[in-house]
Amino acid sequence: MATHGCLRKCAWPKALFMYLSRAKPSPPNSPPSLSGPIQRVWLNTPVTFNCTSAGFYPPEIHVTWWQNEQELHGAKSDVCSNDGSRTYQVQSTITVPAKIDSPVTCRINHSELNQPIHSTFNISDIVNEPSPPSVSGPDGQVLSNTNVTIYCKSAGFYPKEISVIWEQNGIMLQGSNLNIILNDTDKTYQALSNVTVTATINSTVTCRINHTAFDEPKQSIFELKNIVKGKVCSYLML
Template sequence: MSSDCFRIRKILEENWNVIQGNQDIIKVVGSKPNFVFRKNNTLKMILERASTHNTVSTISSKKGKPSPPSISGPNQQVWLNSYVTLSCLSAGFYPKEISITWWQNEMEFQNETITVSSYNGNKTYEVQSNITVQAKIDSSFTCRINHTALQQPMNSTFQITNIVNDPSSPSISGPRERVLLNTSMALTCTSEGFYPKDINVTWWQNGAEIKESKQDVTLYGINQTYKVQSNITVPGKIDSTVTCRINHRALQQPKEAIFNMNDLLKGIPSHPSISGPTAQVVLNTNVTLRCASQGFYPREINVTWLQHGRELQGSTSDIHLYGKEKTYRVLSNITVPAKIDSPVTCRINHTALDQPVNSTFEMNSIVEGKLSFLI
């Protein structure tokens, strides 16, 4: 076969798309590409002679269809918004020229790399195209190839299904106002930003798991991650801690939040009681009175003494733990002269009270020699 024949064959191969639309050439070479071999003849002369003598020897053209494209991606879990490489592969096509493009949500990607090489030694070709993309939830990627052997392009679509994102550290919230000791307290544990949806939330109180929680998982944010809220009701006890523990496939170990109930508990102080001398005293003699109240929480309490509407100075107070429930008791002392018609009032105020409460001691009882009593 002469060098001219090789050139003719190459021209026909590379320009077949043009030749297909030229009816004059088709009349000569037929509806399929035929290659003409004549020594020392130009393509024009060969085609002209073929049209009159019909003595041209031919050989069928070679054409191979590319295989449907296949896409491969990472086979391990990938973090949301991280960058990963996808590869698209097709083989068995001929001639070598092929078009391959990438698309995401109907938008074409740029900056892909394409490598075309021989395939299996049978003089066909294979192509591999790589592209680096950002891992997004529910985002699909399409590889599209086009070739002269195809009547229309072929597509393959790939979705990254092993995306993960770790949940935020959980936070626990409770009532806006303090609740009474030993009454029910509603707590909420919240965490967001995780993917996929499945998550495990458990509650613990003083090391023991609490079973009766309610959980709600909803979509969160523009990244289509998720948010969880878990609710539980527990009895309010002093120095009792509640733990919310979350576990998710994106975590190497669970995350926890610890809630101390003390900040949201209150104990109401008992009505104050005043004690004084148990025997009569001489008029204007100094006497010591004691005001007591207990069962309150938290520890801070205010005790004031009043006489004739004016606050008395010089009192001393002692606050200490009281009882098994770890509430507090206050003892306040004051020394005043014993006068007729001069009652003394003890007033206490505490965060658990809607308003202060009073108790009054009548001096007349001890000046007249009677036993003291409380009002």
């Protein structure tokens, strides 16, 4: 206040007064603060992220959101002045589906920055990924060319829709059964599937599952030759 009074008393030129009064150009804080849900969320459900940065001048600033190197749209951004200072702060929010291995990045650019600054939120940390399929067969050994039932299980996925495909020696099998069960505790699902095949030497059975939370299908292989009479029962996980 004393300084402003001196300026008025001395009747300095208006342009000089404005020059001394205005804020100096300054970059935003680095990195921006990025926050999301603090509790676990269901896969593919909408989640909102907030990005804030402060201490910059002039107020013009560019905020973009990215996921898997692709720019996201639909964000809402607000710029306001900081109380008690001549700098500004920005807050931006965006809502995206929760997916595995799909981090969200808030990127900020400003005239006083040499290059954009950013922060990233790893969505995988707050969602439950479906378990890889596990396969099992008879506890004991069987005679060659007899029918055996192979079981496949995957749990912890959401939403309910899931694809289970069976193959024997690379050929798709028909006649499999699939039962999808809701877990009342966490509202996720588990899939139980089985198929009956003929146990032959040097034959393998593959259970392959696909779900929207996976980037690509996951599978497990059961070695039928290992349960033929005289062999040790085992299975191979991929």
